[in-house]
Amino acid sequence: MTSAVRRAVGFALVGAVALLVPLVDGVEPPWLATALAIAPFVGIAALALTVVDDGPLFELFARPGDREDHTLYGLAGFALSIAGLSLLALQFGLPMWVFVASVFVLAGGNLGTRLVERVTADAVAATAGFVTAGFLAATAGSAVSAMLAGRPLTSQFLALLAFYAISGALLAALLRAVLFERDDPLVLFSIGLLLWLFSDLPLHDVTAGRIALALGVTVVLGYVSYALDTASLPGMLTGVFLGLLTIVLGDFRWFAMLITFFGLGGLATKFRYDEKLDRGIAEENEGARGSGNVLANSIVALVAVLAAAASPSHTGIDPMLLLYAFAGAVAAAMSDTFSSEFGGLYDNPRLITTLRRVEPGTDGGVTWQGAVAGLVGSGIVAGIAGGLFADIGAVGALVILGAGFLGMLVDSFLGATVEGETVGNQSVNLLATLAAAVAGGLAFQLVL
Structure with missing residues (x-):
């Protein structure tokens, strides 16, 4: 067993201590329960920072950076982050199974990565190992914690636990792809907060079959995008994650647009x-879109999906309004992409604010060919929405087409006025999709 695998096993064993927290939940007074829950992790952190500075135990847990100072900072940070998350579970309402799932995703995922790396150096295989091991560990751990908390393991609840686990594993894999190993505490808290949000949504239609189908479709399409070099590894993970959430929280019709x-x-x-x-x-x-680009073009749509899943019970908003916002945002992303990728191939672009000729590639420069391409891109998304949603129809499709085209114009206007000085390209993309989402939602509210 290599040192990296042994270290991952050691961290996984520390993570397994999280199963003790549900056992003290309900102990009176509450401060005693909290003290009992965090004591093991605080003790581990104290030992890591002050006592264990050499020997076999140090070598077991030491990451490369720890050896320079002879201090187990990685172990201490991991233990303290678990203690902090357990505090949220005991004092602020974070469900116990979400707490355990978050810890087990990271601990199990890291072990899965190290095991795969013993066989191959392929980054995709290592990522698949992280997601698979994290998912399995989190599903099992959260199920055990739910039983310890007295929660019946119905098929519906087990499906929810599986959804939490795969969502947490994909988010953790994405964050690990763009962060450093020393940032594991940030990854852990990010998983916990996301799954806490999901646990508060009224997810009544989640089934194991739907999750499996959604995951199968998104993974295949994500890998194809990676193999064709249209997405980097983080970009692929982002697309798979967003696709999974869109299918499970929305449905396949929402996913068709995305x-x-x-x-x-x-x-x-x-x-x-x-x-x-x-x-x-x-x-x-080489044209492979990264996570930042994917998120900039899709985060508004994702927020619309999350809001729709919480509507109308939690937000009071008509879910159809959020569907128009989602479709408008996606149409704007498509319109802007088509406009820039096809229109940029033609000469004599003009600045959208002054109509004077500018060099190709100038922010805010547009061509009539690009405008037509943008209209086609927006029309494709609008056509899918109108064809798949009977409540949208032809009139609603025209609204979405207009919202998407407006988003493209906003993108060009911002490119000509503020891009490069106060905001970057990805921020402009986000603002353009936001404008289109607002336009689509307002049109539904005021016109349809």
Whole structure:
């Protein structure tokens, strides 16, 4: 067994101590329960920081950076983050199974990664090992913690636990792909807060079959995008994560719009890429979109999906309004991508604010060909929405088309006025999709 695997086993055993926390839940007075819960982790952190500075135990838990100072900072941070999350569970209402799932996702996922790395150095395989092991560990751990808390393990509840586990595993894998190993406490808290949000949503239609189908579809499509170099590894993980949430929290019709943007948008980026490279307008990383780009174009749509899942019971908002907001945001992302990727191939662009001619690639520069391409992109998403949702129909599709095209214009206007000085390209993309979402929601509220 390699040192990396042994270290991962050691951290997994520390994480397993989290199963003691449900046992003290309900002990009176409450402060005593909290003290009993956090004591093991605080004790581990204290030993790591002050006592264990050499020997076999130090070598077991030491990460490369720890050896420089002879202090187990990684172990201390991991233990203290578990203590902090247990405090949220005992004092602030974080469900106990969410707490355990969060810890087990990270501990199990890290072990899965190290085991796979013994066989292959392939980054995708290591990521798959993290997600698989994290999912299995979190599902099992949260089920045990639920039983300890006296919660019946119905099929519906087990499906929810599986959804929490796979969501946490995908988020953790994404964060691990863009952060350092020393940032595990941040990863742990991020998982816990996300799953806490999910646990508060009225998710009545989640089934194991739906999760499995959603995961299968998104993983296959995500890997295809990675294999075609239209997405980096973090970009692929982001797409899979967003796709899974869209299917489970929305349905396959919502996902149809999102995956159309991911697929056609990625292909549009690769279209005549060498020519775009010569013109200085090509996307970085050989056209493979990263997590930042994917999130900038999709985060507004994701918020709309989450809000729709909580509506109307938690928000009082008509879910149809949020559907129009989602479709408008996706249509804007598609419209802007088509406009820039196809329109940038033509000469004599004009600045949208003054209509004077500018060099190709100038922020805010537009061509009539790009405008037509943007209209087509928005129309594709609008057509899918109108065709799949009977309540939207032709009139609603026209509203979504207009909202998406408006988002493209907002993107160009912001590019001509503020991009590069106060905001970056990804922020402009986010604001453009937000404008389209607001326009789609307002049109539904005021016109339809």
